[in-house]
Amino acid sequence: MRTTDLRIIKTKQALHDALLTLLSQKPLEQISIAEICREAKVNRGTFYLHYEQKEGLFEEYFQEIMEDLYQSYEEPYRAVTTLDTNQLDPNTIRIFHHIERFKMFYRIVFSKNVPLTYYYMLFDGIYSLLKRDITTQHIHQMEDHISIDYYSAYQANAIIGLIIQWYRGDFSDSVTMLNQQLAAILKNVRSGG
Amino acid sequence: MRTTDLRIIKTKQALHDALLTLLSQKPLEQISIAEICREAKVNRGTFYLHYEQKEGLFEEYFQEIMEDLYQSYEEPYRAVTTLDTNQLDPNTIRIFHHIERFKMFYRIVFSKNVPLTYYYMLFDGIYSLLKRDITTQHIHQMEDHISIDYYSAYQANAIIGLIIQWYRGDFSDSVTMLNQQLAAILKNVRSGG
């Protein structure tokens, strides 16, 4: 099972393409492994040679999306003119642009019949970004008995809470609105709301 | 399909018992509907008369657990002696006792192959409790452009973030530790960490 073998690359590509085609027609939970294999013209046994479930195939896309999240986070923040963001890390706030860009994708991630795995992948992504910043920037200001891990989990999931609320309104609120909400919440909480 | 019909009550009870028996042996995702029906001595067609998936059966338990969560939240807070909790709503902090009490159950809820539905049921439970308090207690102190819905989602999911971190350490930290972490985080953030 060397990943450089052309046969493996071709098979995986065919399965990728088939999944994308089917996802444009119906949600993931209505797509069967057998269907993906028929579409990809790949033997069903071959599928199980590479993945355990269709979710495994989906996760390979997730990795690419997470790459964009990391880049969104690293990217220098531009055009802050309309926001009162002086109190918070501007990078954090780029996350909503990323979600907006892939909202088709996140509609799947947050749909209720999908396994929790995807949620954890998003959580882990935001968690590790926040943890890095919290460790380097805020540790010296924090109460010494706060666990960095718990604190990062708290902050990361709080942001996902906003995204869940956003998703439930079918992402109809603007990115600007989300940015304002996060800014206001952080400001409010700091001043003792 | 009147829910008072004795036949329905008996059938559901048999399915409930069967699920509990099987859950003590293996995780939900490894239990098939056919298996539950064999164990319950109920025809498989009858199962589909009452539920669409095994998850629907599981959700009926969830409702009972949520009842306990609501009671935990309402219950007057006792034995605060060791905690520095003067800054936060003591009710909030009762949530960790509830999770601890049903940790066997929450190990399922947070396992990665389970559908997101359960997460949302927990989220909605905490969300509505927090929202009620936020609406009645804090609205007058808050920045007026903060959406109560977003703010509640933020706070509810932040708490679940702590629970996820706790779960990932297999709930080995004590309830007291969790209470201290939440207290410290809220205190820290208020004083501008």
Added chain:
DNA sequence: TTACTTATTGAACATCTGTTCATTAAAATC
């Protein structure tokens, strides 16, 4: 080009899913 390695295939298998339908039997209603 040849020889070696290994991914893919097709077929088969037991089991599960989701649904339908006539039949049976248990509960509700009179």
Added chain:
DNA sequence: GATTTTAATGAACAGATGTTCAATAAGTAA
């Protein structure tokens, strides 16, 4: 207690899952 209503049953169905295996073909390496 007799009658009506309806939940539960068993059988059957097409399709899906997850696995195994020998045969084949596609790729790699000499």
